[in-house]
Amino acid sequence: MYEQLKSQLVTHNITLVAVSKTKPTSEIQKLYDKGQRIFGENRVQEVVEKYDSLPKDIQWHVIGQLQKNKVKYIAPFISCIQSVDSLALAKVIQKEADKNDRNIDILLQIKIAEEESKSGYDYDQLLKDLVDIKAFANINIKGVMGIGTFTSDETKTKQEFDKLKHYFDNLKSNHFSGIDDFKEISMGMSGDYLMAIEHGSTMVRIGSLLFGHRN
Ligand SMILES: *Cc1c(COP(=O)(O)O)cnc(C)c1O
Numbered sequence: 001m002y003e004q005l006k007s008q009l010v011t012h013n014i015t016l017v018a019v020s021k022t023k024p025t026s027e028i029q030k031l032y033d034k035g036q037r038i039f040g041e042n043r044v045q046e047v048v049e050k051y052d053s054l055p056k057d058i059q060w061h062v063i064g065q066l067q068k069n070k071v072k073y074i075a076p077f078i079s080c081i082q083s084v085d086s087l088a089l090a091k092v093i094q095k096e097a098d099k100n101d102r103n104i105d106i107l108l109q110i111k112i113a114e115e116e117s118k119s120g121y122d123y124d125q126l127l128k129d130l131v132d133i134k135a136f137a138n139i140n141i142k143g144v145m146g147i148g149t150f151t152s153d154e155t156k157t158k159q160e161f162d163k164l165k166h167y168f169d170n171l172k173s174n175h176f177s178g179i180d181d182f183k184e185i186s187m188g189m190s191g192d193y194l195m196a197i198e199h200g201s202t203m204v205r206i207g208s209l210l211f212g213h214r215n
Pocket residue numbers: 019021042063064147189190191205206207208209
C-alpha cells in the first residue's frame with residue numbers, strides 16, 4: 001500500500017504525513033525502512049516516547065489539539081505543529097522554541113467544519129492574531145491545516161476543502177505574498193485524500209490506509 005500511495009502522491013507533488021497514532025514503534029520502523037520520514041501523532045506523551053526510541057531523522061508532526069503546558073515536552077525535537085489555533089498557544093511555542101534555541105514550523109489550523117467538536121481558528125480571529133504570530137522569531141508559519149466534517153456527504157466535504165483553499169489563497173495574497181515558506185495546505189485523510197488533492201491540498205495526513213484500522 002505504501003509504495004502505491006507514495007507514487008500516487010509524488011506525481012502530484014504532495015507531502016505524505018503518515019499518521020501513526022496508537023501504532024507501535026515496530027510498525028513505524030517498517031515504514032521508515034521503506035523511506036517514510038514524516039510521521040504524525042496527536043498525543044504529546046506518545047510522540048515523546050516514539051521520538052526517544054526511533055531514528056532521529058524522523059520529522060514528527062503534531063496534528064491534534066495541543067495543551068499549552070505540554071509544549072515544553074516536544075519543543076526540543078518537534079518538526080511541525082499543525083494544530084495552532086490560538087495566539088496563546090503560538091506564544092508558548094515561541095517561548096519554548098527560543099529556550100531550545102531552535103525554530104519550529106507551524107500550520108495555522110482553521111475551522112472548516114460546522115461540528116462544534118472540531119477545533120481550529122475562526123478565520124476572523126486568525127486575521128486579528130496574525131500580526132503577532134508573524135512577529136515570533138522562532139516560529140515559521142508554513143501554511144494552513146483543516147479537518148473536514150466526518151460525513152459521507154461528498155458535496156459537503158468538497159465545500160469545506162474549497163473553504164480552506166480559499167482561506168489559504170487570501171492569506172497568501174494579503175499577508176504572505178512573496179514569502180515562499182507559506183505554501184502548505186494540509187487537508188485530506190484516508191477516506192478523502194484524493195478529493196482533497198483535487199481541491200488544492202499539498203499535504204495529506206493518512207493513518208488507517210497505511211497502518212490498518214485503529215481500535
Ligand atoms: C487520526 C487523524 C488523521 C488520520 O486519519 P485516517 O482516517 O486514519 O487517515 C488525520 N488527521 C488528523 C487530525 C487525525 O487526528
